[in-house]
Amino acid sequence: MDRLDSIVNKALSRRSFLAGAGAVAATTAVAGCSSGSNGNNVLTTTSAVTGYSDADILNFALNLEYLEAEFYLRAATGNGLQASDTTPGAASPYQTVGAVTPGYAGIVPVTASSPSNQQQILNEIAYEEQEHVRFLRAALGSAAVPRPAIDLSFFAMLATVAGITSPSPFNPFASFDAFLIGAFIFEDVGVTAYSGAAPLISAAGVAAGYLNAAAGILAVEAYHAGYVRTSITGRGISTAGGGGNLGSTYINIANQVAALRATLTVGNSAAPSTTGSVETQLVLPTATTTPSAIVPASATTAVGFSRTVNQVHHIVYGSATVGVAKGGFFPSGTNSIFATTTA
Numbered sequence: 001m002d003r004l005d006s007i008v009n010k011a012l013s014r015r016s017f018l019a020g021a022g023a024v025a026a027t028t029a030v031a032g033c034s035s036g037s038n039g040n041n042v043l044t045t046t047s048a049v050t051g052y053s054d055a056d057i058l059n060f061a062l063n064l065e066y067l068e069a070e071f072y073l074r075a076a077t078g079n080g081l082q083a084s085d086t087t088p089g090a091a092s093p094y095q096t097v098g099a100v101t102p103g104y105a106g107i108v109p110v111t112a113s114s115p116s117n118q119q120q121i122l123n124e125i126a127y128e129e130q131e132h133v134r135f136l137r138a139a140l141g142s143a144a145v146p147r148p149a150i151d152l153s154f155f156a157m158l159a160t161v162a163g164i165t166s167p168s169p170f171n172p173f174a175s176f177d178a179f180l181i182g183a184f185i186f187e188d189v190g191v192t193a194y195s196g197a198a199p200l201i202s203a204a205g206v207a208a209g210y211l212n213a214a215a216g217i218l219a220v221e222a223y224h225a226g227y228v229r230t231s232i233t234g235r236g237i238s239t240a241g242g243g244g245n246l247g248s249t250y251i252n253i254a255n256q257v258a259a260l261r262a263t264l265t266v267g268n269s270a271a272p273s274t275t276g277s278v279e280t281q282l283v284l285p286t287a288t289t290t291p292s293a294i295v296p297a298s299a300t301t302a303v304g305f306s307r308t309v310n311q312v313h314h315i316v317y318g319s320a321t322v323g324v325a326k327g328g329f330f331p332s333g334t335n336s337i338f339a340t341t342t343a
Helices: 054-077 116-143 154-161 176-200 203-208 210-238 248-264 309-317
Strands: none
Touching: 054 116, 054 176, 054 203, 054 210, 054 309, 116 176, 116 210, 154 176, 154 248, 176 210, 176 248, 176 309, 203 210, 210 248, 248 309
16 A cells, blocks of 8 residues: 555644543443453443544554554464564654563464465455554654554453353464454454544544545455455355354354444444444345345445444453453553543
């Protein structure tokens, strides 16, 4: 992807907003998964962020791209981002770069046991996520935050809480099909995160090209998500009636993940949802499937869902609790002014 040289080091305007509007009570969905929990499942309140810049929005996206890039690169190569892609910008207030914690006894890249066509898919997605990191860092220049500490072992705990008992412990690097489930977790969140953050970009940021850049990245993430969802559903179609681990088993695992995500995004407007609590499920397509067996979209408009920066943090931390600032995939929190969850 070409760099947007025109937006590097441009002045970024500030304006006010209320993140996660409304005070909504919620219960802790993942007990013990977040170090921000008080142990009694009693919610605490926190003040919403009252000001942000376009750079803060791009850095929010950069945190997510760091996470995705680490996952895909390790699946494809066994190694993560280069050091030059993780360090802070000169003007960054964040000066600590946490280590990536694989959580497994030496990650064996998925490609080690995959056919060449699957290896090429892994390589392509890993390359694109790496380039997203570099693209956003170039756009932010000296304001780019460093990669936060990332713990990929949270996949196993997330799977346990979601009720996934086989395979156990869940390891997204164990096979290409397990990798698809890990990708399902990240891509769905990534697509909705870009959609939700785009309206927060200022008029000056739109003129500078930020909205266009965000739309371009969203499109690539959506292509990834579409491939992942189609692959999981396709495995169900190919083995319908025949059983086996590659059929409805993986559709069920994906839906268990989706159901857990829905419990983590608090509020009556928790997205993606038409009721506030149920996320679109994958099903084997039939003549009466409405509106889609694959695409997560509104049943009435076929428009894709969005998630707020707050809802995204609830998911990646693995906690519906208000006032949590770290946990889950980000054991020390994201390097973001939105890092503390609100209602």
